[in-house]
Amino acid sequence: MIAMDPTRPLIVQSDLSILVETNHPEFDTVRGTISRFADLIKSPEHLHTYRITPLSLWNASAAGMPIEEMSDFLQRNAKFGVPTGVLSIIRKYVKRYGILRMENVGNELYLVSDDTVVLKEISAYDSLKRYLEDTRGERAIAISPISRGVLKQELIKLGYPVEDLAAYRSGEFLPIQLRKEDTMEAPFQLRDYQKHAVDAFNRVGEGGSGVLVLPCGAGKTVVGIAAMARCNCATLILTTNVTSVKQWKREILSKTGLAEDQVGEYNGTTKEVRPITIATYQILTHRGKKEDEFSHMRLFSQRDWGLIIYDEVHLLPAPVFRATAEIQATRRLGLTATLIREDGREEDVFSLVGPKKYDMAWKELESKGWIAKVACKEFRVSLSAFDRDRYGASGARQQFRIAGENTAKLEVIDYLLRLHANEQTLIIGQYISQLELIAAHTGAPMISGGVAHEIREELYDQFKKGQVPLLIVSKVANFAVDLPDAVVAIQVSGSYGSRQEEAQRLGRILRPKSSGTNAAVFYSLISEDTKEQDFAMKRQLFLVEQGYEYSITSWNQTTK
Known part of the structure; x- marks a missing residue:
């Protein structure tokens, strides 16, 4: 029995939520472990909330994290102990990963289990009978190879993730040899x-x-x-x-x-x-x-x-x-x-x-210098007088767009461009009309889905070479665009509360810089006291979960 200690960083609750004190000296270490088997769902300044789910436990199990490590971690770090029910639920769901397996026996594909009761239970579901063929004793059921995927989908819906140990085709042989010297970035070796x-x-x-x-x-x-x-x-x-x-x-x-x-x-x-x-x-x-x-x-x-x-x-x-x-x-x-x-x-x-x-962990790679060190900063901007009148007279969806396109953000953009006058900067947004306005205001080129691929590639190349210091991009640049020397990103609008998009946009400035300066800044411009601010709090979750400090400043005369 591990004694209770109110100086510890966690409060484990019976609904599988975990509260973590952000100002605790062990916060960074604790966060790194807890994120392996729980999901961050709330991130106010002083107390973050994580939740344990079946899927978070199954992913942890598949990655090799044992039940004992999860349980011991919670018991060592919980202020007031861990409710017995929580440990029981963790054990229940972790044990479910691997209780059903897909394996080959000869030329046949079987669904197998050492738990004959579970296998009988599975066999009784009408929704599964079409995928199950003949039984092979008490511990195996033959299945058609074509049902391998859909059966796994159906079983996880029932709370039984399948550990797929069946064989894979070799495929067409193609010898692939990694070079010892990269033709673009010599020398080359895996980190x-x-x-x-x-x-x-x-x-x-x-x-x-x-x-x-x-x-x-x-x-x-x-x-x-x-x-x-x-x-x-x-x-x-x-x-x-x-x-x-x-x-x-x-x-x-x-x-x-x-x-x-x-x-x-x-x-x-x-x-x-x-x-x-x-x-x-x-x-x-x-x-x-x-x-x-x-x-x-x-x-x-x-x-x-x-x-x-x-x-x-x-x-x-x-x-x-x-x-x-x-x-x-x-x-x-x-x-x-x-x-x-x-x-x-x-x-x-x-x-x-x-x-x-x-x-x-993102912060672990940052600490080793493999990705840039990023400061995440949010400026909350009051709606312009014109936008405020429109906002009050509009429906919820239109209000979000008006907040995103708030023309008062242009003043903040001007300030940030002066602050980072000699640094490669991206302005990223959701709405083409807003980006066109910013492009006209700054004189910088803009890339959107309507720009021909050849022109996009040329502008990306000019940005990489420093010939274009400021580039305005729509969501087409959210993914898989390699701009290693981008140091500043200014996010002017986004897709509601998309944590996924926040991660990708941050990624535009994460690559190590050829200049040797391995620091970058990610700004978000948010209209204050609007629906955009509500959604911004959801977007922050990803950044906080990865360990980034997220500062929030009201845009006012003092700032300027």
């Missing part, structure tokens, strides 16, 4: 954490399925390439946009011995199916009319892929989930900076792509 991430995916010497969570700027593309080199097979890479496709191709050609004709692009204008093929999610989900088939989904079967990489897996579209359910015998690797999905389908990522196998 320690990148090796650990690849090892975690490549368990027992053979890649299986799973998700690796790494900060933007930590080299997720390099990790994906290293996983390809471990598997030595034809690989399909799915990513967010054409810019990302080209970035993947450049990285593959510079860091491996593959020839250019072995690496194909598959998007709206180019459709090359090669041993390494990089496609956009957009082309896979394209169809002429709503009732039409997704004609490009055939890409999943156009070669004998041995590995499929889902870049930014938190953005995986629903139709691609369905296709993924059908290819569970192919190794699958998800890469992301955050497992948060705005549609709440984290369980489908767990079931169909795989559980979280590796998660690297």
Whole structure:
């Protein structure tokens, strides 16, 4: 029995929520451990709230965190002890991971369990009977390989995550050798954490399925390439946009011995199916009319892929989930900076792509100099007189937009641009009309979805070279845009309370700087006492969860 001690940092509550004192001297250490098996849900200044969920426990289990470590941690750090019921619930859900397994026996695929009662219970569900075939004694049921994915989806809904230990196809053999010298950035070698991430995916010497969570700027593309080199097979890479496709191709050609004709692009204008093929999610989900088939989904079967990489897996579209359910015998690797999905389908990522196998704390990478040290600052700006009148006369949705486009933010932008006059700066926003106004006001170029890809690439290149010191970008730059020397990001508007978007936008300034200065600043301009302020508090959750200090300042005459 561990004695109670009110000087400890945690209060563990019977509803599975955990309160953490942010000013406690052990806060950073405690936060690093608790985030492995619980999710941050509230982050006021002095007391953060985490919640333990079945999925957070299953991901922790899949990543190798034992029940004893979770229980001991809570008991050592809880002020007033841990309610008995909480420990019982943790044990109950952690034990459920692995109680059902998928395994091969000869040429057959079985759902197996050492718990015969659970297996009988599963067999009794009418919703599952179509996926289950003949029983094989008391501990196994034969299932059709084509049902492998959808059965995992159905079982996790019932509270039984499946540990998938069944075999994977080798796929088309393709020798992939990592270069010792990068053709762009000599010399080249994997960082320690990148090796650990690849090892975690490549368990027992053979890649299986799973998700690796790494900060933007930590080299997720390099990790994906290293996983390809471990598997030595034809690989399909799915990513967010054409810019990302080209970035993947450049990285593959510079860091491996593959020839250019072995690496194909598959998007709206180019459709090359090669041993390494990089496609956009957009082309896979394209169809002429709503009732039409997704004609490009055939890409999943156009070669004998041995590995499929889902870049930014938190953005995986629903139709691609369905296709993924059908290819569970192919190794699958998800890469992301955050497992948060705005549609709440984290369980489908767990079931169909795989559980979280590796998660690297952002602040840990920052402390080692692998990503930039970022200060997160919010300016709360009063609505202009004109916008205030419109705001009061509008409905909720329009109020959010009026707050986002608040013209009083232009004055703050001017101040920040003067403050960072000689630094590479991005202004990021949601609304094209607002960004066009800012572009006209500052004279800086703007990139949006309507700008041709060639022009985007040219502007990105000029920004990287320092020829364009200020770039205004819409949400097209949220993902997979490599701008390593961006030092300042000014977020002028966003997508409601999207923690996912906050993570990606922060990622634009996280890469280490060639100048040697490894510090950056992320500003958010928020209209005070509006719906935008309410949603901003939700967006902050991701930053606080990763360990960033988040300062809030009212914009007033003193500031100026």
